[in-house]
Amino acid sequence: MNSIDARIARILAVGTRAAVALLAIGSILLVAGGTSPLAPDWPPLDPASLPADLLALQPAAFLWLGLIVTIATPILRVVASTWSFGRAGESRLAALGVAVLIVIALAVVAGLAAG
Amino acid sequence: MIVGQLLLLAAGGFGAGAFGSLLGLGGGILIVPLLTVGFGVPFREAVGISLVCVIVTSSAAAGVYLQRHTANLRLGMVLEVFTATGALLGGLVAFALPERVLAGLFAVLLAWTAFSMLRRGRVEAAPPSAADPVEEPGAASAPWGDPGPASQSLADEIAGPGYRPRRLGAGAGGSLGAGMLSALLGVGGGIVKVPLMHLVMGVPLMVATATSNLMIGVTAAASAVVYLVRGGIDPYIAGPTAVGVFAGALVGSRLASRIDVRILRLLFVGVLALTAAQMALRALG
Numbered sequence: 001m002n003s004i005d006a007r008i009a010r011i012l013a014v015g016t017r018a019a020v021a022l023l024a025i026g027s028i029l030l031v032a033g034g035t036s037p038l039a040p041d042w043p044p045l046d047p048a049s050l051p052a053d054l055l056a057l058q059p060a061a062f063l064w065l066g067l068i069v070t071i072a073t074p075i076l077r078v079v080a081s082t083w084s085f086g087r088a089g090e091s092r093l094a095a096l097g098v099a100v101l102i103v104i105a106l107a108v109v110a111g112l113a114a115g
Numbered sequence: 116m117i118v119g120q121l122l123l124l125a126a127g128g129f130g131a132g133a134f135g136s137l138l139g140l141g142g143g144i145l146i147v148p149l150l151t152v153g154f155g156v157p158f159r160e161a162v163g164i165s166l167v168c169v170i171v172t173s174s175a176a177a178g179v180y181l182q183r184h185t186a187n188l189r190l191g192m193v194l195e196v197f198t199a200t201g202a203l204l205g206g207l208v209a210f211a212l213p214e215r216v217l218a219g220l221f222a223v224l225l226a227w228t229a230f231s232m233l234r235r236g237r238v239e240a241a242p243p244s245a246a247d248p249v250e251e252p253g254a255a256s257a258p259w260g261d262p263g264p265a266s267q268s269l270a271d272e273i274a275g276p277g278y279r280p281r282r283l284g285a286g287a288g289g290s291l292g293a294g295m296l297s298a299l300l301g302v303g304g305g306i307v308k309v310p311l312m313h314l315v316m317g318v319p320l321m322v323a324t325a326t327s328n329l330m331i332g333v334t335a336a337a338s339a340v341v342y343l344v345r346g347g348i349d350p351y352i353a354g355p356t357a358v359g360v361f362a363g364a365l366v367g368s369r370l371a372s373r374i375d376v377r378i379l380r381l382l383f384v385g386v387l388a389l390t391a392a393q394m395a396l397r398a399l400g
Binding site: 004005006008009010012013015016019020023024026027030031034035036037038039042044045060063064066067068070071072073074075077078081085090092093096097099100103104106107108110111112114 | 116117118120121124125154167170171173174175177178179181182184186188189192193195196199200202203206207210269272332333335336337338339340341342343344345346348349350351352353354355357358361
C-alpha cells in the first residue's frame with residue numbers, strides 16, 4: 001500500500017510541476033508576443049498541429065499542452081492506482097478504477113457529441 | 116498594459132490559492148467571483164478556468180497527503196466513481212442552464228460557505244467534547260453487498276487505522292451531488308465531501324479532508340474534459356491564473372502555521388458575504 005501511495009504521489013508531483021511550467025512558459029510567450037491574456041478570442045485546441053506549434057514557440061500551444069497535462073495528471077493517477085490494485089490482486093478496487101476511467105472516457109465522448 | 120493584465124490575473128490566482136490554502140478551501144470558491152466580477156469573464160468560462168485551477172491545487176496537495184499517509188486512496192477510489200459520474204452529468208447540464216441560474220446557485224454556495232466557516236470557528240473555539248466516531252470492525256451498517264464470511268467486505272477493504280467507513284450508500288449519493296456541484300460551479304466540492312465522510316461515514320476529519328483533496332482532481336478532471344472538448348476553457352486566462360494559484364497555495368501552506376487563522380477567517384467570511392450579494396444581484400439581472 002505504501003509503495004502505491006509513494007508512486008502516485010510522485011506522479012502527481014511531476015505532473016503538476018510539468019503542467020505549471022508549461023502554463024508559465026505559455027503565459028510569458030503570450031505577453032512577449034504582444035497578446036493580451038484578456039483577448040476575447042483564442043486559437044482553438046488542435047491536437048494535430050500541437051507538436052509543430054510547440055516547435056514554433058506558439059504561446060497557445062504551450063498553454064493548451066499545459067491544460068492537457070493538468071487534466072491528465074489526476075487521470076493518470078487513477079490509471080496507476082488501478083494497475084497497482086490489479087497487480088496486488090485487489091480486483092474490486094481495480095474494477096472501481098476502471099469504472100472511473102470509463103466515466104472519464106464517456107465525458108470525452110459526451111463533450112465531443114455535444115460540442 | 117498587457118504585462119499588467121497578466122500580472123493581475125496571476126496575482127488574483129495567487130491570492131485565491133493562498134487564502135484557500137490558509138483556510139482549508141479549494142481556490143474555486145474565490146476564482147469564479149474573481150474572474151466574473153473582477154475581470155468580466157462570462158460565468159461558464161470562469162467555471163472552466165476554475166476547474167483547471169482546482170485540479171492544480173488538488174494534485175499538488177494530494178501528493179503531499181499521500182506521502183504523509185493521511186489520504187485514504189482506497190476510500191477515494193470508491194467515492195470517485197460517484198463524484199466523477201456527478202461531474203460528467205453536471206458538466207453537460209452546465210451548458211444547458213442559463214448563466215443567471217448558475218450565478219444564483221453560486222451565491223447560495225458562497226453564503227453557505229460563509230455560514231459554515233463561522234460555525235467552524237465557533238466549534239474550534241469550544242473545548243473538545245467528543246472523539247471521532249470509530250466503528251468496530253464487523254459492526255458496520257449495511258455496506259454494499261455482503262460477500263460472505265470468507266471474503267472481506269468493501270468497508271473492510273477501505274478501512275484505515277482506527278476507523279471503518281460506514282453508510283457507503285449515503286456516501287455514494289452525497290458524492291454524486293458533490294460531483295455535480297463541482298462541475299456546475301467550478302469548485303472542488305470539499306464543502307460537501309468533507310462533512311459527508313466525517314459526519315456521515317465516520318472517517319476522521321484529517322483523513323476526510325486529505326481524501327477529499329485527493330478526489331477533487333479526478334472529479335474536476337471529469338467535468339474539465341467536457342469544458343475543454345466544448346471549447347469552454349480560455350487558455351489565455353487559465354494559464355496565468357493557474358500559475359498564480361499554484362504559487363499562492365505553496366506560500367499559503369507554509370504560512371498556515373504562523374498566521375492567526377481566526378482573524379483571517381472572519382475577514383474571509385465578510386468577503387464571501389459581499390461576493391454572495393454581488394452574485395445574487397447578477398443572478399437577478
